Amino acid sequence: MNVPERKVKLKIADMAKKYPNGDGVEHINLDIYEGEIVTLLGPSGCGKTTILRAIGGFHDITDGDILIDGKSIAGLPPEKRPTAMVFQSYNLWPHMTIYENLSYGLKLRKIPKAQIDEDIKKILQLVSMPGCEKKYPNQLSGGQQQRIAIARSLLLKPELLLLDEPFSALDAKIRQQMREELKKIQSDLGITVVFVTHDQEEAMALSHRIVVMNKGVVAQVGTPTEIYDHPADRYVASFIGEMNFIDIDDQTIAVRPENLSLDPEAKGDLKATVRTIMVLGHYVQVTVQHGDTVLKSFVDREVSDRLSVGDEVSLEIGTHHVFAKE
Amino acid sequence: MFKYMNPKRFYHAVGRKKFWEFILLAVFIIFFYGPLLNMLLLAFSNSYEYPHVFAQAWGTKWWAYVFQQKSLVSSIAQSFIIAIATTAISMLFCIPAAYSIARFKYPGRKGFMLSFLLTNAFPKLGIYTSIAVLFYKYGLMGTYAGVIIIHMINSMMFMVWLPASAFRSVHRQQEEAARDVGAGPVRTFFKVTFPMALPGIAVATLYTFLGSMEEAQGTMLVGLGKIQTMPVAMYGIVLDSSAVQIGAVFAILLIIPSAVMIFAMRRYIGPEAISGGFKMK
Ligand SMILES: Nc1ncnc2c1ncn2[C@@H]1O[C@H](COP(=O)(O)OP(=O)(O)OP(=O)(O)O)[C@@H](O)[C@H]1O
Numbered sequence: 001m002n003v004p005e006r007k008v009k010l011k012i013a014d015m016a017k018k019y020p021n022g023d024g025v026e027h028i029n030l031d032i033y034e035g036e037i038v039t040l041l042g043p044s045g046c047g048k049t050t051i052l053r054a055i056g057g058f059h060d061i062t063d064g065d066i067l068i069d070g071k072s073i074a075g076l077p078p079e080k081r082p083t084a085m086v087f088q089s090y091n092l093w094p095h096m097t098i099y100e101n102l103s104y105g106l107k108l109r110k111i112p113k114a115q116i117d118e119d120i121k122k123i124l125q126l127v128s129m130p131g132c133e134k135k136y137p138n139q140l141s142g143g144q145q146q147r148i149a150i151a152r153s154l155l156l157k158p159e160l161l162l163l164d165e166p167f168s169a170l171d172a173k174i175r176q177q178m179r180e181e182l183k184k185i186q187s188d189l190g191i192t193v194v195f196v197t198h199d200q201e202e203a204m205a206l207s208h209r210i211v212v213m214n215k216g217v218v219a220q221v222g223t224p225t226e227i228y229d230h231p232a233d234r235y236v237a238s239f240i241g242e243m244n245f246i247d248i249d250d251q252t253i254a255v256r257p258e259n260l261s262l263d264p265e266a267k268g269d270l271k272a273t274v275r276t277i278m279v280l281g282h283y284v285q286v287t288v289q290h291g292d293t294v295l296k297s298f299v300d301r302e303v304s305d306r307l308s309v310g311d312e313v314s315l316e317i318g319t320h321h322v323f324a325k326e
Numbered sequence: 327m328f329k330y331m332n333p334k335r336f337y338h339a340v341g342r343k344k345f346w347e348f349i350l351l352a353v354f355i356i357f358f359y360g361p362l363l364n365m366l367l368l369a370f371s372n373s374y375e376y377p378h379v380f381a382q383a384w385g386t387k388w389w390a391y392v393f394q395q396k397s398l399v400s401s402i403a404q405s406f407i408i409a410i411a412t413t414a415i416s417m418l419f420c421i422p423a424a425y426s427i428a429r430f431k432y433p434g435r436k437g438f439m440l441s442f443l444l445t446n447a448f449p450k451l452g453i454y455t456s457i458a459v460l461f462y463k464y465g466l467m468g469t470y471a472g473v474i475i476i477h478m479i480n481s482m483m484f485m486v487w488l489p490a491s492a493f494r495s496v497h498r499q500q501e502e503a504a505r506d507v508g509a510g511p512v513r514t515f516f517k518v519t520f521p522m523a524l525p526g527i528a529v530a531t532l533y534t535f536l537g538s539m540e541e542a543q544g545t546m547l548v549g550l551g552k553i554q555t556m557p558v559a560m561y562g563i564v565l566d567s568s569a570v571q572i573g574a575v576f577a578i579l580l581i582i583p584s585a586v587m588i589f590a591m592r593r594y595i596g597p598e599a600i601s602g603g604f605k606m607k
């Protein structure tokens with residue numbers, strides 16, 4: 001993926017942003033390549049928004065630098081940066097029509113009206129909302145408002161599109177649809193996107209690369225499969241996907257439910273007791289008690305049919321990771 | 327038909343709660359609109375004597391009388407000049423103050439806000455008298471400036487608090503989005519923040535204007551009788567005239583600007599507008 005000739009669009013160099021109360025982020029180093037969707041992923045309060053706002057110009061950074069196409073933008077106010085940001089909500093100006101919302105930035109750039117009209121028509125088509133120019137934002141649903149906000153950002157042809165949990169206020173079904181649309185728009189336009197979410201599924205579905213954050217620092221950067229298959233530490237392993245942790249001697253074995261099999265004959269050394277059996281379609285989720293930890297396993301119907309609650313089984317660990325015990 | 331007007335039937339037809347609500351509303355309407363109606367009748371009666379309900383002769387005699395009095399006509403003009411000046415100047419001072427309260431955190435912000443409450447919390451006459459002492463020192467007694475300052479003191483609380491809450495209801499992201507598409511801070515204020523807070527500001531402006539139109543106490547005291555606004559002139563007329571109709575005509579003249587402004591701004595007025603302007607769902 002990281003072939004050397006790929007152009008670095010955004011470079012964050014040892015950036016720090018500390019709030020007066022000591023919270024914030026530090027030692028952030030990140031290269032984002034042209035045409036890439038990179039997701040900042042992490043639990044609430046880990047500093048994702050802080051980084052995104054620093055890129056957009058809404059925070060002065062405390063240390064380090066931010067460069068776009070090799071030029072520092074750290075000293076510029078938001079209106080001078082070649083970035084465009086979409087917030088979680090309240091993006092649109094409710095006293096302006098959709099047309100006015102969309103055209104405002106273009107007008108400031110002194111683009112002729114005929115051109116503006118044409119661009120708006122095209123972009124509304126792109127976000128599948130043609131013909132809503134005359135409406136006011138409160139006449140649109142939450143999902144439609146977010147589409148308009150994304151359209152407004154795209155119209156300005158930014159070097160970098162910044163999205164801060166743009167779909168988190170929407171319900172699950174629309175979210176998924178918006179995700180797919182965004183991905184398509186991104187690949188059609190070849191635009192570079194930094195996307196913030198605390199939803200790992202969203203990050204996996206959308207991104208070329210994921211930046212996993214933990215308490216103000218970067219825990220791991222990699223493609224979704226790299227992060228899923230080779231989590232750098234226990235934190236990443238627990239945050240991405242489902243993971244069982246089994247302490248054996250002074251080590252912690254991390255194994256995903258699909259890689260943990262159960263032997264109904266209980267021939268192995270690692271013994272456990274079946275707690276629950278839940279059929280989830282073509283596979284079955286079984287939880288077992290091993291010592292004082294509860295482990296989760298995905299097994300086939302033919303295995304689960306031979307199990308009942310309270311049975312003793314033994315564990316067979318397939319693909320796994322070994323971390324030092326905490 | 328008439329048997330349904332029987333209060334007992336009415337009571338049972340609409341239920342107890344509705345019945346008392348209706349009675350309360352009726353009483354309220356009589357109290358509120360009764361005097362207004364009476365005033366209207368008075369203003370258009372050429373002659374009227376006390377115990378009667380209706381006038382002996384109808385006409386616009388007293389309207390003609392009022393508009394022939396030079397001092398009365400000039401008082402109308404003075405009222406408007408002072409009300410417009412008061413409104414404009416308090417907007418100039420109070421809107422930036424309101425914005426700073428809404429947007430910036432600085433030490434003493436709470437105290438600053440409360441200080442506006444103080445002007446409305448103490449007995450007016452006490453404040454006016456102590457202000458008068460100061461005004462004598464600076465030669466502001468009997469001047470337009472002095473009267474305008476008095477009117478501004480009265481309206482400051484509304485003029486700061488209402489716009490401040492309106493500004494606060496404008497989400498930061500909405501301002502930031504404007505910066506993001508390329509507007510500088512000043513342009514952002516005039517294109518996004520101000521128009522979105524406009525309903526709250528309009529209500530405050532209306533309050534200030536109407537408050538200034540009807541202020542009499544402070545104007546009399548500080549204006550030393552030299553500044554004759556409509557309410558001040560009205561005091562004089564009502565006190566030394568035998569014709570109650572003049573008072574009625576004046577009262578209607580005073581109501582007209584209020585009614586016109588409330589009608590013009592009806593879209594913005596209401597509990598919702600006061601608590602915070604445009605909102606997004
Ligand atoms: N303006 C601020 N002043 C002080 N502390 C702040 C400020 N904004 C954020 N913080 C703190 O900085 C840390 C990181 O916040 P940030 O908003 O970047 O988190 P986040 O990862 O975006 O979380 P979420 O998923 O909840 O949006 C948090 O501990 C937060 O409390």
Ligand SMILES: [Mg+2]
Pocket residue numbers: 048049050
């Ligand atoms: Mg956030």
